[in-house]
Amino acid sequence: MITSKEFNCNYENKWCPGCGNFQILAAMKNAFAQQQIPPEKLTLISGIGQAGKTPHFLKCNMFHGLHGRALPLATGTKIANNDLTVVVNCGDGDCYGEGGNHFLAAIRRNIDMTLLVHNNQIYGLTKGQASPTSSLGMVTKLQNSGTPSSQFSALVIALAAGAGFVARGLSAESGHLTELIVKAMNYKGFALVDILQPCVSFNKINTLSWYKERAYKLADTDHDPRDLAKAFNLAQEWEKSLPLGVLYEAAGTPFHERVPNLKANALASHNYDSKLLTDVLLQNL
Amino acid sequence: MKTDVTLKIAGAAGQGIQTIGDLLSEVCHQSGLFIFSVDDFESRVRGGHNFNLLRISDKELAAPGNRLDILVCINENAYDLHKEELRSGGIAIVNAEKPGTRNKTRFEIPLKKLAEEAGNKITANTVAAGAVLAILGTPFTLLADVLKNRFAAKGEKIATLNVAAAKKGFDAAKDLSRNTGFTWEAKKSHNIVLSGAQAAALGALAADCRFFPFYPMSPATGVISNVIPYTEKLCVVVEQAEDEIAAVMMAIGASFAGVRAMTATSGGGFCLMTEGLGLAAMTETPLVIVNAQRPGPATGLPTRTGQADLLFSIHASQDEFPRFVFAPGTPVETYETMKRAFHLAEKYQVPAIVLLDQFLANSRVTEKNSLTVAPDIERFYEQNNSGNDDTPYLRYALAQDGVSPQRLPCSGPGLVRVTGNEHDPEGHISENAANKIAMTQKRAAKLPAMIKEMDPPLLVNPTARVLLVGWGSTRGNILEAVERLGDQSMEIGAVLFKDLWPMDRKAIGKVLDNKQLIMVEQNESSQLGRLLAQEAGIVSFDTILKYDGRPFFPDYIVQKAKELVK
Numbered sequence: 001m002i003t004s005k006e007f008n009c010n011y012e013n014k015w016c017p018g019c020g021n022f023q024i025l026a027a028m029k030n031a032f033a034q035q036q037i038p039p040e041k042l043t044l045i046s047g048i049g050q051a052g053k054t055p056h057f058l059k060c061n062m063f064h065g066l067h068g069r070a071l072p073l074a075t076g077t078k079i080a081n082n083d084l085t086v087v088v089n090c091g092d093g094d095c096y097g098e099g100g101n102h103f104l105a106a107i108r109r110n111i112d113m114t115l116l117v118h119n120n121q122i123y124g125l126t127k128g129q130a131s132p133t134s135s136l137g138m139v140t141k142l143q144n145s146g147t148p149s150s151q152f153s154a155l156v157i158a159l160a161a162g163a164g165f166v167a168r169g170l171s172a173e174s175g176h177l178t179e180l181i182v183k184a185m186n187y188k189g190f191a192l193v194d195i196l197q198p199c200v201s202f203n204k205i206n207t208l209s210w211y212k213e214r215a216y217k218l219a220d221t222d223h224d225p226r227d228l229a230k231a232f233n234l235a236q237e238w239e240k241s242l243p244l245g246v247l248y249e250a251a252g253t254p255f256h257e258r259v260p261n262l263k264a265n266a267l268a269s270h271n272y273d274s275k276l277l278t279d280v281l282l283q284n285l
Numbered sequence: 286m287k288t289d290v291t292l293k294i295a296g297a298a299g300q301g302i303q304t305i306g307d308l309l310s311e312v313c314h315q316s317g318l319f320i321f322s323v324d325d326f327e328s329r330v331r332g333g334h335n336f337n338l339l340r341i342s343d344k345e346l347a348a349p350g351n352r353l354d355i356l357v358c359i360n361e362n363a364y365d366l367h368k369e370e371l372r373s374g375g376i377a378i379v380n381a382e383k384p385g386t387r388n389k390t391r392f393e394i395p396l397k398k399l400a401e402e403a404g405n406k407i408t409a410n411t412v413a414a415g416a417v418l419a420i421l422g423t424p425f426t427l428l429a430d431v432l433k434n435r436f437a438a439k440g441e442k443i444a445t446l447n448v449a450a451a452k453k454g455f456d457a458a459k460d461l462s463r464n465t466g467f468t469w470e471a472k473k474s475h476n477i478v479l480s481g482a483q484a485a486a487l488g489a490l491a492a493d494c495r496f497f498p499f500y501p502m503s504p505a506t507g508v509i510s511n512v513i514p515y516t517e518k519l520c521v522v523v524e525q526a527e528d529e530i531a532a533v534m535m536a537i538g539a540s541f542a543g544v545r546a547m548t549a550t551s552g553g554g555f556c557l558m559t560e561g562l563g564l565a566a567m568t569e570t571p572l573v574i575v576n577a578q579r580p581g582p583a584t585g586l587p588t589r590t591g592q593a594d595l596l597f598s599i600h601a602s603q604d605e606f607p608r609f610v611f612a613p614g615t616p617v618e619t620y621e622t623m624k625r626a627f628h629l630a631e632k633y634q635v636p637a638i639v640l641l642d643q644f645l646a647n648s649r650v651t652e653k654n655s656l657t658v659a660p661d662i663e664r665f666y667e668q669n670n671s672g673n674d675d676t677p678y679l680r681y682a683l684a685q686d687g688v689s690p691q692r693l694p695c696s697g698p699g700l701v702r703v704t705g706n707e708h709d710p711e712g713h714i715s716e717n718a719a720n721k722i723a724m725t726q727k728r729a730a731k732l733p734a735m736i737k738e739m740d741p742p743l744l745v746n747p748t749a750r751v752l753l754v755g756w757g758s759t760r761g762n763i764l765e766a767v768e769r770l771g772d773q774s775m776e777i778g779a780v781l782f783k784d785l786w787p788m789d790r791k792a793i794g795k796v797l798d799n800k801q802l803i804m805v806e807q808n809e810s811s812q813l814g815r816l817l818a819q820e821a822g823i824v825s826f827d828t829i830l831k832y833d834g835r836p837f838f839p840d841y842i843v844q845k846a847k848e849l850v851k
């Protein structure tokens with residue numbers, strides 16, 4: 001029996017006290033324990049930022065990559081070995097800013113993996129600059145007359161790009177978030193969980209109470225996650241209300257079932273075959 | 286008797302220049318002859334001006350031909366552009382509306398009309414090939430057999446049509462036939478005709494590379510497109526990435542999971558990949574990148590050739606870390622180099638960069654077939670992945686030789702932790718000063734063994750007082766130039782680099798000491814010269830540099846060398 005304690009590791013945590021990331025970390029551990037996936041069967045791949053550090057703070061195999069590049073790294077890892085369980089941790093700047101193009105491409109490829117975006121609407125690690133998800137006009141030390149770009153709505157974009165699993169969580173709703181992570185990991189294809197995460201140090205607008213005042217659970221409504229049009233409407237709710245839960249879920253064909261050479265077995269599982277290579281490469285030259 | 290013929294087939298893009306060149310090459314190959322075939326084309330799909338430069342000999346060829354024996358002009362413009370390149374006794378075959386001038390130097394032939402007579406105007410290129418081979422004195426059956434073979438898949442009707450078209454061209458030019466000295470007969474040879482791009486693809490596949498993420502960019506696209514024909518029989522995946530950054534990251538991600546992967550690009554794409562180079566170095570993940578060079582910063586000249594990325598490749602990405610940089614000189618050598626690049630990248634857990642260029646990637650050259658596939662392949666991942674809280678697996682254990690044991694994620698209880706941040710032996714972020722020194726030294730500690738892996742440069746007449754020094758694809762041109770200078774009683778040697786980095790300073794310094802060095806490179810600042818000055822302490826050198834985007838020719842090097850020799 002694997003419990004969430006199994007994932008505890010004694011590497012010193014480097015987040016600020018009170019940061020929403022702690023609850024995301026707890027929800028991840030719970031989700032892995034619930035699925036009985038031991039640390040050694042888990043591969044976490046992350047970008048750079050406070051969110052990117054997550055894999056260091058639990059027991060797992062991990063690749064802590066570069067700012068913006070977690071998704072293509074994870075894509076390569078999954079194409080090489082589709083038997084690996086891959087979960088990706090990114091920040092909002094990391095995934096939607098520096099890695100924006102990869103975000104769109106990952107959705108279109110539909111690789112069977114889960115993306116958790118720690119969306120604090122700010123650049124945390126670099127000390128509080130505006131991120132793509134900061135609200136228009138948000139004042140920061142750097143954007144001192146307010147950020148001039150309008151807000152990036154990851155959920156709307158993900159739906160428009162054809163994502164088959166789009167969900168939103170809130171770090172403080174850890175039990176609910178655990179459920180979402182489990183669902184995302186069980187989805188056959190690319191699953192996005194955008195997680196609202198208060199940054200107590202730098203985002204003084206979108207605080208925990210700001211989120212709590214607006215958040216409501218889709219499970220308490222009659223929302224049918226197969227309804228794409230409705231999902232679009234929900235994804236656009238922001239200033240007044242914030243739906244939490246699975247906005248959209250539809251079965252699709254994951255990447256490894258679209259690519260002939262990935263269908264049967266993982267690339268990594270084949271043996272080197274000198275005879276086959278000789279026949280195929282050299283015989284007809 | 287002359288057994289060395291050069292022809293040029295010139296016209297607009299989309300006029301099938303390459304088709305004619307390929308047909309002629311194939312007939313020559315089937316007759317056991319050697320070819321050196323270079324394409325010259327513009328970055329456009331239709332129009333403009335393109336040519337194929339085909340040199341044929343009964344001896345192995347190291348370089349392209351220059352003065353033309355036969356000029357095939359698909360349009361009149363081609364004639365105007367190239368007629369001066371004909372040597373005395375050479376002949377131009379010029380496409381015309383109707384039969385016209387017909388003498389020893391200019392032969393007008395209505396390709397389209399003859400093709401229509403044969404059954405379809407689309408066979409005009411086959412008509413042209415027939416005419417050329419008639420002039421070369423090739424028996425028609427050789428061409429007919431090649432055509433039947435080539436069009437077999439498209440059905441007998443198409444094959445017959447093309448044979449008929451070839452015959453039209455052949456007959457029209459028969460009486461212009463000359464004795465080239467070749468023995469024309471179908472021969473089974475032990476030679477192969479490969480392009481550098483094709484060889485790179487084959488070499489990677491032979492090295493068990495299974496994943497090819499890439500983003501299209503000339504002249505690197507050919508490397509990847511040459512993998513495609515094998516994806517049916519071999520379990521390999523080609524994936525077009527969203528950009529070069531993604532391509533290199535995917536290769537690193539796959540390598541992390543134990544699958545050999547590579548990407549190929551040209552300078553502009555390589556610029557985007559530099560952060561990946563650093564990530565591979567910092568995480569010590571094996572990585573192979575082919576940089577098929579083209580000239581110019583930014584977009585430069587997309588379809589032209591150059592060698593101006595040497596110093597960039599050696600230094601690309603911030604800070605310092607060990608890497609391999611190779612620059613093979615011929616297609617067969619490219620095949621071998623790719624195999625070694627994968628082996629060494631994995632053995633030392635470092636990036637390996639293979640420099641090609643447009644000239645090498647696209648030229649098709651006959652060489653002895655020495656290609657092999659290894660009976661077994663050495664992999665460097667530790668199989669036994671144990672580990673627990675008390676004795677965790679240390680991905681970055683401070684090994685004496687810098688090479689810490691690499692394991693695969695999820696291959697056992699040992700947790701594989703890698704990060705692009707500076708890290709402690711376990712793979713956790715560390716900002717500790719002593720650790721930073723230890724890790725930097727650990728990575729650098731690989732260098733002595735890496736240097737020992739490097740093949741010394743090819744030496745030709747190393748005792749000569751004057752040495753031509755080059756690297757990569759200029760090899761053949763320099764070799765031929767040295768031979769010709771020798772024929773003119775000039776004592777000149779050559780030092781030709783294939784393995785460029787890391788460099789065995791002392792050994793190379795010895796070779797170059799006390800010589801007049803003439804650097805022969807396709808860049809403006811003599812990058813190898815500057816590198817050798819830095820590494821091997823050479824004080825001065827002369828240069829033969831060419832940076833017009835076109836390849837060298839032996840003639841050019843011979844002429845320049847004569848001016849420079851003191």
Ligand SMILES: Cc1ncc(C[n+]2csc(CCOP(=O)(O)OP(=O)(O)O)c2C)c(N)n1
Pocket residue numbers: 048049050051052067090091092093094095118120122123124125126131
């Ligand atoms: C190529 C590159 N550019 C910039 C940085 C600096 N940097 C590190 S984290 C970060 C942004 C962090 O914001 P976010 O991705 O939202 O993550 P958070 O820290 O908020 O979790 C930036 C700009 C970097 N490490 N690499």
Ligand code: SF4
Pocket residue numbers: 014015016018019020021050120124125198199200201202
């Ligand atoms: S800066 Fe913000 S996001 Fe980063 S650890 Fe502190 S509270 Fe969390």
Ligand SMILES: [Mg+2]
Pocket residue numbers: 049091092093118119120121122123124131
């Ligand atoms: Mg953030």
